[in-house]
Amino acid sequence: MPKRRLVCPSPLEDAGMVTASKPDISFLIPAYNAAETLADCLGSLQKQSASNWQAVVVDDGSKDDTWNVLQGFAKADSRILIHRQANAGAAAARNAAAEFATGPLFCMLDADDWLDPAFIDSMLPVAAGGPQPTVAYCSYRRVTPDGRMLSVEIPPDLAGNRAKREFSSFCALAIHTVVFPRDLFIRMGGLDVELRTCEEWDLWLRMAFAGVSFQQVEGCLAFYRMKAGSLSGDPLKMLRDAVRVTSSAQALSLKEGLPPNDEDARWTAPALGQLRMLAWAASVNLCGEDELAALAELLPDFPNASGYESFLTEVILHGLQIGRKVARSDELIDLLELWKPAFLDLIQLLERHSLPGTGRRVEELVVWSISASDMSRSFALGHLQVVAIDIDKLTWITKVDGADTLLLHVFAGGRYVGSHVGPLWGDLSIHAQVRLIINELQAEDRLPAPLTFSYARSWATGAIRNARAFSEIMRQRGGRRKRLKHLFKTIQLTALVEAAVNWREADAGLPEAATHPRQPSAAPVVASADEPAETAGKQAALSEATTKKEYWERFFERPDPWNYVSVYEQVKYEQTLGLIPEGVGKALELACAEGLFTIKLAQKVGFVTAADISGRAVERATERCRGIANVELRVLDFVEDELPPEQDLIVCSEVLYFMDDEASLEQVCRKVAATLKPGGYLVTAHAHLRRDEPDRTGFDWDNPFGMGTIKNVLSNLPDLVLEETIETELYAIHRFAKRNTARPVVHIAPHGVPLDANVAKCIIWGPAGVDREVAWTNEAVTSIPVLMYHRIALDGPDSLRRFRIAPETFRKQMQFLRRQGYYALTAESLTNLLREGKPIQGRPVVLTFDDAYLDFLTDAFPILAENGFSADVFVVTDKVGGRSDWDAGYGDTAPLMAWGDIQSLHRQGIRFGSHLASHRPASSLDNATLLGEAALSRDALESRLGEAVRSIALPFGSTDFRVPGILAQAGYEIGFSTKPARTSFADHPLSLPRLEVRGDLPPKAFAELMGQPDAFIG
Structure with missing residues (x-):
C-alpha cells in the first residue's frame, strides 16, 4: 500500500473566524496560483440553497495573489477557513484541509471549478442516508476557457460490484462530483501524496474494495473549468500514475479472491485500463510518434486491442473533443488537419501491437461516429473517404x-x-x-x-x-x-x-456490387449429417406406399435395413436369447425380417416357424437359413392372418410399435396370447419412446407408442403374467408366461455400444424436453442461433482453452439441442430463409466450425452424426493437410484435415465454406489482395467438392466496411463474423453474427447461451 501523509497544519491565520455551528459538509479545496478563479469557486458555495457548509482552502505555495484573495473571502465569510503551506501537491493540500474540516461529509473541490446552487441539497440526503457508508455522485460539464459549455458527462452505474470493475479500469468519477463520509476518508488514510495525478481515482478504487455503496444523483450539478497547463496536459505523468493505480487494482482483486475467469475480468485487466489512459491522454494532447513511443514504454504489457475497437473509439473521440474543446464530434471535421496526423500515429501504434487490421477498424469507427453527427459533410481520413x-x-x-x-x-x-x-x-x-x-x-x-x-x-x-x-x-x-x-x-x-448520366464523362466506375435477388425456398429439411441422397428418395417412396404390405416390401428393397450386424443389435439378440427358457419345443418368431435372429433361436428350441409380412425379407431369410432342418419360413401378416396354433414360445420384437392405436395393439396381443399353449412363453423386446415416456431417455420415432404402453397392455391381459425383464437405458426385453402367478424378476443391463449413427440420431437423452415436431408446429422465430466452434479436443495449449470443447462436453451439448427440439440448418438453407424474410418454423440452429481441424473428423463428426445434425466447416484452403500455424505463438499447433477427409465428409452431408486461403485477418488486406484471396479460396473448394461454394467465415472475425462488398464480388452470398449475437433478418447477409461456444466455461453456460439457463444439460 503506498504511503499517505495527513499534513499537520499550522494554526489558522484567524482562529476566531471559525463558524460556531457545526457544518453539514466540508469542501476540501487546494489552491495553487488560483487568484483569478477563486471567486467563481467560492461564490458557487455562497450561492448554495443550503447555507450550513464549510470550505477549507489550502494555499499550496502559490506565487500569485491567491493568499490575499483568500484572506478577503475568509474575513467576509466565517464559513471559509484558510491555510497556507509550502507547495506539496494537490493530494497533500487536501489531506491538510481534511485536518481542519469538521463536517461529517466531504467534497473535494478544485479552486477553478464550481457547483450548481442545488448541489448540497441534492447530494446530502443520499450521502448521509443509511447505516452503511454511502458515496453520492452526479454528472458534470466541462467549460472551455471562453465560457462554452460542453456536453454533460454522465457517469456509469456503480451499484454493487460494478464499482470495483469500473474503478479497476479507469476513473469513473470527476473529483468534485462526489460527496462521501469524513470517517471513510480518514479510514482510507486520505489521498496518496505520491500521486501527482489520479489521486482521486486511487481513493475511489480503495473505497469500492472496502465495500462502500455508490449511489448516483440525477442531474448535472458540477462544472469543470478547462485551462491550459493543467495536469491532464502531461500525458507521461498521467499514464505513469494510471499504471500505478491499475496495478493496485489488480492486487486488490487478487487479495479479495475475485474469480480470474470472470467474464468481466477482461474489462478490468490492468493492461486495458492503461491502454485506455494512453489513448485518451494521447488524443487530448495530440501526441506525435515520439511521444507515443515514450508512452508505450510506460506500459508493462501493451495489450492486443482486437475486440476493443468500439471501446477505444469512444475513448479516442472523447479525448479529441476534450483536447479540441468542442461539444460535438462533427465539429472535429473543421479541425481535421490539426488532429489527423496525431490520430493516424495513434492508429499505427495500436496496429503494431494488435491483431492486424485492428487499427483500421478503430479508424473506420471514428470516421463513422464523426460523420453520423453531420452526414452532409464530406471529408477523408486514413483509408476512408x-x-x-x-x-x-x-x-x-x-x-x-x-x-x-x-x-x-x-x-x-x-x-x-x-x-x-x-x-x-x-x-x-x-x-x-x-x-x-x-x-x-x-x-x-x-x-x-x-x-x-x-x-x-x-x-x-x-x-x-x-x-x-x-x-x-x-x-x-x-x-x-x-x-x-x-x-x-x-x-x-x-x-x-x-x-x-452525362455520357461525355469517361466511366471509371465502381465494380458493381453483387445483388441478392429474393427467391422462395422450401422449408428446411431435418436430415442426418451422414444421410445419403438415396435415403431421402427411399423415404419418399415409403410415403407413397398405399398398403401395409407394399410399405414393407419397399422398406426391404435394400438388404439389411436395420443394420442387424451392429453391436447394438447383436447385444440385444443375446439378451433376448437369455430370456428363452430351456426345453422349448415349438417356437413362432413374428416379424423375423431377414432371419439373423432366427438362426440363433433355432439353436435353443426344437422347431421354429419364422414369419414376416415382406416377401423380400422372407426370401433372404430362406436363403440364410438354408440347410437348417428345424426352421420353417412363411410370408404372414400376423395382424390379419391366422397364427400357427399351440406354440410353446412366441418371440415378437420391435414390431408392435406399428399398430395404429392402443385398441389395435390390445387386439393383436390377445391374438398372440391365445396362440400360446398353457404354460407357454411370450418374449418381446421394444424400445423406450419419448412420445410414450417423455420424462426419460428414448427414441423420437413417430410411432404412436413404445415399450411403456406395450408392456402395460401385455401385463393387463388375463392370460399372461410378467416373469422376467432385462431393462436397459434404451429398451426393455420382457418374458411373459401363460399362467396364473409369477414373481417378476428385473435385471438392469447395458445396451450395446458403440451405437450405429442411424440408431443414435433417433435417441433423445435425459429428462423431458421439447418435441421437435411440436416445436415445428407451434413455434416460429425471427432470429437464429449460429454457434461457432473451433476444436473438439482435449489436448492443446492452455492459453487456447476457450477454443477447445472436450468431446464428452460437446456430446452433452448436442444431446441438449436434440432434447430441446432443435434442428440444424446449413448455411445454404439459412441463406434462402433469410432472403425469404418470413418467420422460421420450429427451433433452428446453425452449427459452424472454423479452421477445419482434424479433430472435427475424428471427434466432432461422429457426435454430430449420432445426434442427426449437419454442420458447416470453414476451410483455410492454403493450409489443408497441414497444421494450424496461426496458433504457433501459443504453443503446439494442431493438425488440419486433408482434402480426402473434406471430400469424404462432404459426401456424408457436411457442408464446407471458405476461411480465406491464408488465415490472415481480412481487415489487414488491401482491396485487391482480399478480393483475390477470397476468390481463389472459393475456387479451390469448388474444384475439390464439385459444387458451388457460397459461404465464408472470416478468420478472427476480422471485418470492416469494405469486406462485405468485396466478398460479394468474389461470389459469396453468406458470411459469418464473430459478433456475439443471434442472427436476424436485419443483419447483413455477409456479416452475420455468431455465438461462440467456449471451452473454458462451465456446462451450464451452454444452456444460458441458448437462452434456457434452467434446462438440464447433463
Whole structure:
C-alpha cells in the first residue's frame, strides 16, 4: 500500500473566524496560483440553497495573489477557513484541509471549478442516508476557457460490484462530483501524496474494495473549468500514475479472491485500463510518434486491442473533443488537419501491437461516429473517404489518395435518403453513383424521371430490346401481371440511369456490387449429417406406399435395413436369447425380417416357424437359413392372418410399435396370447419412446407408442403374467408366461455400444424436453442461433482453452439441442430463409466450425452424426493437410484435415465454406489482395467438392466496411463474423453474427447461451 501523509497544519491565520455551528459538509479545496478563479469557486458555495457548509482552502505555495484573495473571502465569510503551506501537491493540500474540516461529509473541490446552487441539497440526503457508508455522485460539464459549455458527462452505474470493475479500469468519477463520509476518508488514510495525478481515482478504487455503496444523483450539478497547463496536459505523468493505480487494482482483486475467469475480468485487466489512459491522454494532447513511443514504454504489457475497437473509439473521440474543446464530434471535421496526423500515429501504434487490421477498424469507427453527427459533410481520413451527394446535383467524385473505403451519404432535395459503405476502387462517375443508389439503397424512386427526349428514347430502346421477352410473357397463361411489372421496372431503371448520366464523362466506375435477388425456398429439411441422397428418395417412396404390405416390401428393397450386424443389435439378440427358457419345443418368431435372429433361436428350441409380412425379407431369410432342418419360413401378416396354433414360445420384437392405436395393439396381443399353449412363453423386446415416456431417455420415432404402453397392455391381459425383464437405458426385453402367478424378476443391463449413427440420431437423452415436431408446429422465430466452434479436443495449449470443447462436453451439448427440439440448418438453407424474410418454423440452429481441424473428423463428426445434425466447416484452403500455424505463438499447433477427409465428409452431408486461403485477418488486406484471396479460396473448394461454394467465415472475425462488398464480388452470398449475437433478418447477409461456444466455461453456460439457463444439460 503506498504511503499517505495527513499534513499537520499550522494554526489558522484567524482562529476566531471559525463558524460556531457545526457544518453539514466540508469542501476540501487546494489552491495553487488560483487568484483569478477563486471567486467563481467560492461564490458557487455562497450561492448554495443550503447555507450550513464549510470550505477549507489550502494555499499550496502559490506565487500569485491567491493568499490575499483568500484572506478577503475568509474575513467576509466565517464559513471559509484558510491555510497556507509550502507547495506539496494537490493530494497533500487536501489531506491538510481534511485536518481542519469538521463536517461529517466531504467534497473535494478544485479552486477553478464550481457547483450548481442545488448541489448540497441534492447530494446530502443520499450521502448521509443509511447505516452503511454511502458515496453520492452526479454528472458534470466541462467549460472551455471562453465560457462554452460542453456536453454533460454522465457517469456509469456503480451499484454493487460494478464499482470495483469500473474503478479497476479507469476513473469513473470527476473529483468534485462526489460527496462521501469524513470517517471513510480518514479510514482510507486520505489521498496518496505520491500521486501527482489520479489521486482521486486511487481513493475511489480503495473505497469500492472496502465495500462502500455508490449511489448516483440525477442531474448535472458540477462544472469543470478547462485551462491550459493543467495536469491532464502531461500525458507521461498521467499514464505513469494510471499504471500505478491499475496495478493496485489488480492486487486488490487478487487479495479479495475475485474469480480470474470472470467474464468481466477482461474489462478490468490492468493492461486495458492503461491502454485506455494512453489513448485518451494521447488524443487530448495530440501526441506525435515520439511521444507515443515514450508512452508505450510506460506500459508493462501493451495489450492486443482486437475486440476493443468500439471501446477505444469512444475513448479516442472523447479525448479529441476534450483536447479540441468542442461539444460535438462533427465539429472535429473543421479541425481535421490539426488532429489527423496525431490520430493516424495513434492508429499505427495500436496496429503494431494488435491483431492486424485492428487499427483500421478503430479508424473506420471514428470516421463513422464523426460523420453520423453531420452526414452532409464530406471529408477523408486514413483509408476512408466520406462523400455526401444530392441526387439532383450529381457530379464526378475523385478518389482521395490512400482511400480504399467509401462512406456515401445520399440526399434528395436536402433530405436524407440513405448511406452506403463498401470498397472504393477508383473515381466515382455519375453512372456508378446512380447504380449504387439503385442497387444498394433501393432508392430508384428518388431519382428524377424527366420527361425529356433522352429519357423517352432510353425507355423506347429498352422496350425494343425486350420485345421478345414481352411476347413470351404474353403467351404464358399464368403470372403475366407479375412478370410484366418486373419487366417494365427493369426498363424504367435502365432509362433512369441513362438519363441521369452525362455520357461525355469517361466511366471509371465502381465494380458493381453483387445483388441478392429474393427467391422462395422450401422449408428446411431435418436430415442426418451422414444421410445419403438415396435415403431421402427411399423415404419418399415409403410415403407413397398405399398398403401395409407394399410399405414393407419397399422398406426391404435394400438388404439389411436395420443394420442387424451392429453391436447394438447383436447385444440385444443375446439378451433376448437369455430370456428363452430351456426345453422349448415349438417356437413362432413374428416379424423375423431377414432371419439373423432366427438362426440363433433355432439353436435353443426344437422347431421354429419364422414369419414376416415382406416377401423380400422372407426370401433372404430362406436363403440364410438354408440347410437348417428345424426352421420353417412363411410370408404372414400376423395382424390379419391366422397364427400357427399351440406354440410353446412366441418371440415378437420391435414390431408392435406399428399398430395404429392402443385398441389395435390390445387386439393383436390377445391374438398372440391365445396362440400360446398353457404354460407357454411370450418374449418381446421394444424400445423406450419419448412420445410414450417423455420424462426419460428414448427414441423420437413417430410411432404412436413404445415399450411403456406395450408392456402395460401385455401385463393387463388375463392370460399372461410378467416373469422376467432385462431393462436397459434404451429398451426393455420382457418374458411373459401363460399362467396364473409369477414373481417378476428385473435385471438392469447395458445396451450395446458403440451405437450405429442411424440408431443414435433417433435417441433423445435425459429428462423431458421439447418435441421437435411440436416445436415445428407451434413455434416460429425471427432470429437464429449460429454457434461457432473451433476444436473438439482435449489436448492443446492452455492459453487456447476457450477454443477447445472436450468431446464428452460437446456430446452433452448436442444431446441438449436434440432434447430441446432443435434442428440444424446449413448455411445454404439459412441463406434462402433469410432472403425469404418470413418467420422460421420450429427451433433452428446453425452449427459452424472454423479452421477445419482434424479433430472435427475424428471427434466432432461422429457426435454430430449420432445426434442427426449437419454442420458447416470453414476451410483455410492454403493450409489443408497441414497444421494450424496461426496458433504457433501459443504453443503446439494442431493438425488440419486433408482434402480426402473434406471430400469424404462432404459426401456424408457436411457442408464446407471458405476461411480465406491464408488465415490472415481480412481487415489487414488491401482491396485487391482480399478480393483475390477470397476468390481463389472459393475456387479451390469448388474444384475439390464439385459444387458451388457460397459461404465464408472470416478468420478472427476480422471485418470492416469494405469486406462485405468485396466478398460479394468474389461470389459469396453468406458470411459469418464473430459478433456475439443471434442472427436476424436485419443483419447483413455477409456479416452475420455468431455465438461462440467456449471451452473454458462451465456446462451450464451452454444452456444460458441458448437462452434456457434452467434446462438440464447433463
